[in-house]
Amino acid sequence: MERITVNASTDYEVMIGRGLLERAGDLISMAIAGKNKAEKPGEVVSAGNPNTGKTAVIVSDDNVFPLYGEKLKKSLQDAGFNTLEFVFPHGEKSKSLKTYGELLEFMCEKRVRRSDMIVALGGGVVGDLSGFAAATYQRGIDFIQVPTSLLAAVDSSVGGKTAVDLTNGKNQVGAFYQPRLVVCDTDTLSTLPKEEYACGCGEIIKYAILESDEFFEELLKTPVSDQYEKVISTCVTIKKHYVENDEFDTGLRMKLNLGHTFGHAVETCSGYTILHGQAVGMGIAAVTKAASEMGLCSKGTLTRILELLDKYELLREITYGIDEMYENIRVDKKNSGSITNLIVPVAIGNCKIMKIPTEKLKGWLEEGGVGPENA
Ligand SMILES: NC(=O)c1ccc[n+]([C@@H]2O[C@H](COP(=O)([O-])OP(=O)(O)OC[C@H]3O[C@@H](n4cnc5c(N)ncnc54)[C@H](O)[C@@H]3O)[C@@H](O)[C@H]2O)c1
Ligand SMILES: [Zn+2]
Helix, strand or coil: CEEEEEECCCEEEEEEECCHHHHHHHHHHHHHCCCCCCCCCCCCCCCCCCCCCCEEEEEEECCHHHHHHHHHHHHHHHCCCEEEEEEECCCHHHCEHHHHHHHHHHHHHCCCCCCCEEEEEECHHHHHHHHHHHHHHHHCCEEEEEECCHHHHHHHCCCCEEEEEECCEEEEEEEECCCCEEEEEHHHHHHCCHHHHHHHHHHHHHHHHHHCHHHHHHHHHCCHHHCHHHHHHHHHHHHHHHHHHCCCCCCHHHHHHCCHHHHHHHHHHCCCCCCHHHHHHHHHHHHHHHHHHCCCCCHHHHHHHHHHHHHCCCCCCCCCCHHHHHHHHHHCHHHCCCEEEEEEEEECCEEEEEEEEHHHHHHHHHHCCCCHHHC
C-alpha cells in the first residue's frame, strides 16, 4: 500500500492499494480518531468502541453500489459504525442541485448529526456531489473519499474541490472542502468500462506532460492497468504539490488545466457525448500542435505526445467549427474576462501558463488543426 499525506488546510492521507475496501472501516476509524470525543456538553460517548453511535452515510451511484456497496458497508459496520446508504442514478446529470437537495433531505430525515460522516463510494460525480453535501450539511461534517474510477483516483478525490452543476454550467456551485481520508482500492478498477479507463488515462498523461519526462516514458512502456498503484501514487504526489502550493486555485494550480481549455469546449460542443478525459486528450493534442506550429515546443515533443495519446486510444481530431469552439471557451468560467490563462507544453515535464487575449484563441484553434475538415 502507498500512503501519501496531503498538507492542505486540513491534513489527510491518501491510501492506495489492493484490497483496501475490506479494511476501509478500520482505516476510516483510525483517521477520524481523536474527533470521536463528545462535541457537545452532555453527549454520551461509549467507553467501548469509539465509533458506536456514529453513522456513516454511504453515497454512491447505481453502477458502483451493487458492485462494492455491501463490502464497504460490512467493513464500516465491523468497525462499529452505523450505516445508511444513498444511491442515485449514475452519470453527470445526477451532479445536480436536485440530487444534492435529495441527499441533504435524506440525511436530515434520518437525523444524521454533525458528528457523523459521509463516505463517497464512486467516481468523480459521486465524490464532487457528496463533498459539497458534506461541506454544507449542518455547516460541515466529516467526509471520506473512496474513489472507484481511475479519474477519481488520480484527480477528483484529492484536492478538495467539490461542486454540483447548474443547468447552464458545470461545477457552478461548490466549495473547497478537503476530505479526512482518501481510500483508493485499486481492485475496484477491474470493473471499470473501457472508455472510462481511457478517460482516467487522459488525466494521467496530463500529469506526465506537466511534470515528468521519466513518468511519460513509463506510460509508453507499461500500460497503466499493469501498474495502477504506482501510477496513481505518482499522480497524487503531483497533484498534492499543486494543492499544497495553491489550494484555492489562484495561481500554480491552474496548470492542472492543461488540455482543459479546449477540452471543456469539446465537451460542450458534443453535448457531453464526448467524455471529459477523452476531451482533455483532444485538448492536449490541439494545444500542443498549436505550440509546435508557433515554435513554442519542438516537433519531437509533439510527436511523442501524439504517440502516447494514441497508445491510450485518446487521439481524436476536434471536428467542431472554430467559431463554435471559441464561443464555448469564451463563456467558460475559468476564462472570464479578456485574458485566458492557457497552459502550453514547452517540453515534456515543462509547461507554462500563457496569458493570451481571449480573442487570439481563434488563432490557436486554427494552428491546433481544429475544424470540420477533420471529420
Ligand atoms: N473535484 C475535482 O477536482 C475534479 C477533478 C476532475 C473531475 N471532476 C469531476 O469528476 C466527474 C467525472 O468523474 P468520473 O469520470 O469518475 O465520472 P463518474 O463518476 O460519472 O464515473 C464514470 C462512470 O463509471 C462508473 N464507475 C465508476 N467506478 C466504477 C467501477 N469501479 N466499476 C464500474 N463502473 C464504475 C460510474 O458509475 C459512471 O457511470 C465530473 O463531474 C468532473 O467535473 C472533479
Ligand atoms: Zn479534468
